[in-house]
Amino acid sequence: MLALWMVIVALARPQKTNERVEQYTEGIDIMLVMDISESMDLQDFQPNRLEAAKETAVEFINGRFGDRIGMVIFSGEAYSLAPLTTDYKLLTDLIKDISFNMMDAKGTAIGSAISSGTNRMREAESKSKVMILLSDGENNAGNVDPIFAAELAAAFDIKIYTIAVGKDGMVPYGVDFFGRPQMIESYLDETTLREIAKIGSGQFYRASDDNALERIFEEIDTLEKAEIIESRYKETMDYYRVYLFWGMLFFFAWLAFKSTFFNNFLLD
The missing domain is CATH 3.40.50.410 (von Willebrand factor, type A domain)
Incomplete structure (x- = not known):
């Protein structure tokens, strides 16, 4: 279940955007x-x-x-x-x-x-x-x-x-x-x-x-004010790779333990 949620979050593609403003005249x-x-x-x-x-x-x-x-x-x-x-x-x-x-x-x-x-x-x-x-x-x-x-x-x-x-x-x-x-x-x-x-x-x-x-x-x-010109830049960083990585890791871990004694022990 945790692996599924991680994949869903990764598909939502979480991002962080920083806006930078440069002024010049x-x-x-x-x-x-x-x-x-x-x-x-x-x-x-x-x-x-x-x-x-x-x-x-x-x-x-x-x-x-x-x-x-x-x-x-x-x-x-x-x-x-x-x-x-x-x-x-x-x-x-x-x-x-x-x-x-x-x-x-x-x-x-x-x-x-x-x-x-x-x-x-x-x-x-x-x-x-x-x-x-x-x-x-x-x-x-x-x-x-x-x-x-x-x-x-x-x-x-x-x-x-x-x-x-x-x-x-x-x-x-x-x-x-x-x-x-x-x-x-x-x-x-x-x-x-x-x-x-x-x-x-x-x-x-x-x-x-x-x-x-x-x-x-x-x-x-x-x-005597000169016109100030603004240039705006947006820097976007993606974070979906982190969630996708952990989702795949949990999924493969689940596959690895699926047929083991540890998994059967938990089911019992």
Whole structure:
């Protein structure tokens, strides 16, 4: 009887199917261009503008898939911190280590920063190239005009999003002897950043606090998503051979013991 049941199960052909999903995308090239001048130490963001920008940039990077992302930092000069890469762990580690003492040159060289980012991206063959420029000041250093740099980037089909960080007017910076917040004046050249975004066929954003900055990066993340293509594979494994083997084994065992003393003993 057991042999018969094994054969019946084998004829039912039991199977196990595993579905595997592979995702891939052509990806986008994104260059983050971040201001690290002294004014980024102002505290209208918590704990300051730079740390808030770094944290938001890391969250943005970790939310991407298949894109190459690079990093340029600048103050009175520009420095390419990381080339376009898909090694997000390396990139986020580099961003977390960004500090004000990484550059000696003072000021805000927006034109030089855009030029440095363009130089990193100009030979890229991706269908979409995006630059995200984040600054809280006006161009007062470097030897490249920001508008000319934006036109050069546009010639290489690089789309530019600009983010103005901070507020105009009096903003907190440190505390006095009695622990009260000290206020200093902050000035931001919004006009130039708007013009850069217009030339670069992107958008201008104004971030006045941590939440606004986070929302801006979320919006850019949505606007610059590459289509993710899924490929599904099914792996099927048959198990009927196991049941057929044991069914045949029990059947032959039954035949072997059918006319033996052991079988007659059981019948008696």
